[in-house]
Amino acid sequence: MKALLQRVTDASVAVDGKVIGACGPGLLILVCAMPDDTEQTADALALKISKxxxxKDDAGKMNLSIVQxxxxxxxVSQFTLAADTSRGNRPGFSGAAKPDQAQALYLHFAQALRALGIAVETGEFGADMAVSLTNDGPVTLWLDTENT
Known part of the structure; x- marks a missing residue:
């Protein structure tokens, strides 16, 4: 799985102008399932993110997890994280998991975060979404379970 994490003071996602998910201080997590991913992959990614x-701690150092x-x-599901730009200027997305598998893993990932004690809201899989955020720091990290 691939994930782009942004530390935020707030974030929200809207579909057709209606906010369907939001969070306060924490993380906006854009996530993409890949064809070889499994529920175990989603669980491992959730555990990694939780830790x-x-x-910032009281001294201003990045020492605390989202759980702490x-x-x-x-x-938010984001299949475009699987973009292949190696063959020209139009990205290809055929490297992402097929929709049924991707949706199941996306939902499983969100539930795995909840099971670790994190309050989670989600976007709507497959919808045209408008995502708003206030990046805190800014702090942005790229995770790929192939490399972790």
Whole structure:
């Protein structure tokens, strides 16, 4: 799985002008399932994210995890993270998991975060979404389970 994490003070996602998910201080997580991913891959990614020390402690150092701060997460499916730009200027997305598999893994990933004690809201899989955020820091990280 691929994930783009942004530490945020707030984030929201809207479909047809209606906010369907939001979070306060925490993480906006854009996530993409790949064809070889499994529920175990999603669980491992969720565990990794839950332990990443991305939040400031009392001394201003990034020493605390989202769990330690009581932060929340907004998880949005983003198949474009699988973009292949090696053959010209139009990205290809055939490397992403097929929709049925991707949706199941996306939902499983969100549930795995919840099981780790993180309050999670989500976007709507496959919808045309408008995502708003206030990046805190800015702090943005790219994770790929192939490399972690």
């Amino acid at each position: 990443l020390r991305l939040f 701060t009581g932060g929340s997460a907004l998880v």
